[in-house]
Amino acid sequence: MSDRMPHEVRGVVARSRGTKVSVETIVVPDPGPGEALVQVQSCGVCHTDLHYREGGINDEFPFLLGHEAAGIVEAVGDGVTDVAPGDFVILNWRAVCGQCRACRRGRPWYCFATHNAAQKMTLADGTELSPALGIGAFAEKTLVHAGQCTKVDPAASPAAAGLLGCGVMAGIGAAINTGGVTRGDSVAVIGCGGVGDAAIAGARLAGAAKIIAVDIDDRKLEWARGFGATDTVNSREADPVEAVRKLTGGNGADVVIEAIGRPETYEQAFNARDLAGTVVLVGVPTPDMKIELPLLEVFGRGGALKSSWYGDCLPSRDFPMLIDLYLQGRLDLDGFVSETIGLDDVEEAFAKMHRGEVLRSVVTL
Numbered sequence: 001m002s003d004r005m006p007h008e009v010r011g012v013v014a015r016s017r018g019t020k021v022s023v024e025t026i027v028v029p030d031p032g033p034g035e036a037l038v039q040v041q042s043c044g045v046c047h048t049d050l051h052y053r054e055g056g057i058n059d060e061f062p063f064l065l066g067h068e069a070a071g072i073v074e075a076v077g078d079g080v081t082d083v084a085p086g087d088f089v090i091l092n093w094r095a096v097c098g099q100c101r102a103c104r105r106g107r108p109w110y111c112f113a114t115h116n117a118a119q120k121m122t123l124a125d126g127t128e129l130s131p132a133l134g135i136g137a138f139a140e141k142t143l144v145h146a147g148q149c150t151k152v153d154p155a156a157s158p159a160a161a162g163l164l165g166c167g168v169m170a171g172i173g174a175a176i177n178t179g180g181v182t183r184g185d186s187v188a189v190i191g192c193g194g195v196g197d198a199a200i201a202g203a204r205l206a207g208a209a210k211i212i213a214v215d216i217d218d219r220k221l222e223w224a225r226g227f228g229a230t231d232t233v234n235s236r237e238a239d240p241v242e243a244v245r246k247l248t249g250g251n252g253a254d255v256v257i258e259a260i261g262r263p264e265t266y267e268q269a270f271n272a273r274d275l276a277g278t279v280v281l282v283g284v285p286t287p288d289m290k291i292e293l294p295l296l297e298v299f300g301r302g303g304a305l306k307s308s309w310y311g312d313c314l315p316s317r318d319f320p321m322l323i324d325l326y327l328q329g330r331l332d333l334d335g336f337v338s339e340t341i342g343l344d345d346v347e348e349a350f351a352k353m354h355r356g357e358v359l360r361s362v363v364t365l
């Protein structure tokens with residue numbers, strides 16, 4: 001029964017290390033067993049896309065970029081029961097397997113064998129594409145594993161909803177899932193881009209009593225207030241460790257979230273937390289980076305030093321819940337959408353991201 005038809009659509013491709021991305025015709029197969037074809041409605045521009053095009057992730061060029069996306073399921077392959085054509089979904093890069101050691105121990109957010117589509121999308125000449133984070137959604141259509149489609153309330157704006165697919169979920173999850181922020185906590189967030197502001201929004205949702213935003217850019221600090229920061233510290237002007245201590249009665253914060261990925265800001269996070277507090281690293285460092293900490297302090301301060309991968313999220317649990325809170329007006333996902341752009345504007349969006357002018361540029365289709 002091979003009446004399957006490949007689809008020719010436009011997609012944003014990184015052909016080789018460091019060269020500008022281009023919009024190309026790509027060929028997307030019809031879904032096979034366990035797969036879903038998704039008509040993409042929105043996809044946010046994330047640092048990871050830029051890292052792919054710079055060759056910082058791996059060398060498997062050409063890449064089909066884009067991974068913070070929402071859309072409508074167009075078709076599903078054999079055996080797919082969780083989603084159906086017409087469903088509004090957020091794409092995720094944690095389609096858990098249910099079989100690996102982490103899944104079997106009841107910790108599926110650590111799943112070691114997450115699913116992706118088995119068939120390859122290609123360029124028009126048949127060259128296989130590597131989809132960013134197994135998604136590849138700067139394209140009119142993309143092919144994913146059905147488990148990568150998380151159904152949510154279609155009343156949500158696609159541009160806002162798609163951001164839960166990566167950066168915003170990473171930030172919210174860093175606060176709520178990894179940091180365990182709870183009612184009455186004091187929280188400091190170092191680095192207030194899209195991820196840091198999402199951590200601030202998450203801390204507010206969880207009932208934190210004090211939320212201190214730390215950044216070197218006053219405009220970012222102003223935006224951070226909009227997401228729930230109760231206090232702000234420009235760490236170019238004031239020592240952030242002293243400032244956080246002062247704002248927390250001399251103690252330090254219960255939870256400090258590092259949302260940049262740099263040794264000096266990680267050390268600030270380590271020193272700005274209270275005894276028995278928690279540090280969460282959600283910013284992504286580069287391979288050359290090292291930290292040096294007094295081991296006695298690591299012991300003596302107690303508490304926990306944690307890292308947060310994709311906000312330790314479980315898409316099936318977290319996406320629908322966060323979309324419901326968004327629709328109730330309790331989580332400002334629209335606030336992360338700095339601008340909407342077209343597929344042709346991704347390269348320019350990288351430049352804006354680099355200059356720190358946006359929280360998220362979002363491609364809408």
Ligand code: APR
Pocket residue numbers: 047048167170190191192193194195196214215216217220235259260261265282283284285353356358359
């Ligand atoms: N001290 C304080 N703030 C800083 C510093 C510093 N030394 N250096 C940069 N910042 C601030 C920037 O001003 C900016 O507001 O950190 C923020 C970083 O935000 P973005 O560049 O917008 O990055 P974002 O998308 O939030 O991602 C942050 O998380 O998922 C990872 O790969 C991602 O490592 C990146 C991090």
Ligand code: ZN
Pocket residue numbers: 096097098099100101102103104108110111112113114
């Ligand atoms: Zn698993």
Ligand code: ZN
Pocket residue numbers: 046047048049067068166167
């Ligand atoms: Zn991302």
